[in-house]
Amino acid sequence: MAVNKIYPDAVAALAGVLRDGMTIMSGGFGLCGIPTALIEAIRQSGVKDLTVVSNNAGIDDAGLGLLLQTRQIRKMISSYVGENATFARQYLAGELEIEFNPQGTLAERIRAGGAGIPAFFTRTGVGTQIAEGKEVRGFGGQDYVMETGLRADLAIVHAWKSDTEGNLVYRKTARNFNPVMATAAEVTVAEVEIVVDAGEIDPDHIITPGIFVKRIVPLVNVHKRIEQRTVRKRVAA
Numbered sequence: 001m002a003v004n005k006i007y008p009d010a011v012a013a014l015a016g017v018l019r020d021g022m023t024i025m026s027g028g029f030g031l032c033g034i035p036t037a038l039i040e041a042i043r044q045s046g047v048k049d050l051t052v053v054s055n056n057a058g059i060d061d062a063g064l065g066l067l068l069q070t071r072q073i074r075k076m077i078s079s080y081v082g083e084n085a086t087f088a089r090q091y092l093a094g095e096l097e098i099e100f101n102p103q104g105t106l107a108e109r110i111r112a113g114g115a116g117i118p119a120f121f122t123r124t125g126v127g128t129q130i131a132e133g134k135e136v137r138g139f140g141g142q143d144y145v146m147e148t149g150l151r152a153d154l155a156i157v158h159a160w161k162s163d164t165e166g167n168l169v170y171r172k173t174a175r176n177f178n179p180v181m182a183t184a185a186e187v188t189v190a191e192v193e194i195v196v197d198a199g200e201i202d203p204d205h206i207i208t209p210g211i212f213v214k215r216i217v218p219l220v221n222v223h224k225r226i227e228q229r230t231v232r233k234r235v236a237a
Contacts, residue, residue, distance in 0.1 A: 005166050005216045006195065010041035013189050013215040017154055018047045021074075025110065025150075025181040026054040026064060027157040030083070031225050033174030034063045037191045037217060038156040043067055051075040053152055055106065055177055057087045062225055068096070077150070079103040102130065105147055107180060112149035114183030119148045155185035159208070162192040163199070166213030167206045175207065182208045191217040 007013035024042070028034030039058075042050075043066050050073050057076055058065040067073050068086045075097040081087045090096035101109065102124045112120055121144035125131050135146040157178040160171035168190055170178055182188045190208075195218045 005210075005214065006164060007215050007217055010037040010191060010217050011044065013217045014038065014041050014045065014154075017187055017189070018042065018045050019153075020047050021049045021051075022047070022153040023051040023053065023151075025152040025155040025185055026052055027155070027176065027178035027181050028058075028063065029055050029173070029176040031058065031063055033158050033170065033176050033178055034058065035156040035158040035189075035191050036063070036223075037219060038189060039064060039066060042156075043070055043072065046072070048072045049074045051077065053077040053106075053110065053150055053181070055103065056080045056082075057084050059083050060086050071095070075099065077101065077106070079106045100130070101147075105130075106150075107177065109147055109150040110177070110180045110184050113151040114180060115149075117149050119146050121146050150184060152181075152185040153187070155181045155188040157182050157188065157190050157208075159190050159192045161194040161196065161201065162190060162213070162216055163196050163201050163210070164216075165198045166190065166208075166210030166216055167198075167201055168192070168208035168210075168213060169201060169205055170207055179208050182212050187214050188212050189215040189217065191219055193219050193222050 052064060052073050054064055056078055057068060065084050065086055077099045079101050091098055105122060105124050121137060123142060123144055125145050126143045131145040136143050159168040161169040190213050
């Protein structure tokens, strides 16, 4: 029986899914490929005590920074927090819990969670604070630290194109953490810029199979902020 995965907006797509204390994976890198509409819908819902898995927490007035402003996030599992003063202020005040991960380790923890792998060993972090309290085991004369896979109650991702079955295509660097997160949650909701009929996407171009995506939000207006605009002076011919 065909299932309609298309929802009219982000609020409708998250209805019945959100609850206090849940764990949410949020795709993106900086402000690139972030699920802006879905983050705004979470903010409007008022859910709190969230654990959020994301490479970073946006900036003060955009992305996950909006949820920090409203103090809806209790804990962040991240690899980088350098562009968000609100994040730093809440952490230093003891109001926000942070679990830091090396960036590659974070990506692999999410990928492992999506693949059903409970834990893996990596050399990254051996002999540092990252390894404190974790099992360290030797392989081939080298020490490796054990990291556990990550899963979430909800993954919110941004894709460039989707068909009505939820098969997703990402555009260039906006791909980043979105594909691995889409596989590692009980429910994945994708906001997409373009929606086409099933069968219109070349199977070789599909990055996230629709079996992982439960709900789709077509975006009406897509505004993409540039986190740090860097340009060089034009050289006269």
